[in-house]
Amino acid sequence: MRIRDLLNKILWAEKDRKSEYEITFLHRGAYMDRKKVKLDCVIRVGAGWFSYADQAGEEVQIPFHRIMEIRNVKTNQIVWSKGKRKTNVTI
Template structure:
């Protein structure tokens, strides 16, 4: 199951909320080339990207840049070989 499917399952399954999600993405130039996004900042889950509100404004994050998805501390998705 890919990152998009995991996020959609959380969004539509009903038990958990996207607001409970913490997503780690590849973000060049950030410490360790990683950045965290909180689920409450997700605006839209598109077909190839997620639209999020960042401090610098709305931005589109392609799903292939997601390296980890956690819900309340439990890892639901982790990319095995993230090229950093």
């Protein structure tokens, strides 16, 4: 499943559970060059990017190629990983 399809599925079909998911993406300057964002902070999903509200309330746009993984934090299960480039579970 493509990243865009997976994010939209979680945001729309699983909207009551979207706080259970987080996105880890490449972010230069952050600890180990990684940053995590909960899916309930995601504002929009575009053709090749997603945007989220940072701590100051500003909208930040992240291209899909920087996403490392999408994880269900409740079950600690990785649902998408850049290394595997596939979806591991059906949501």
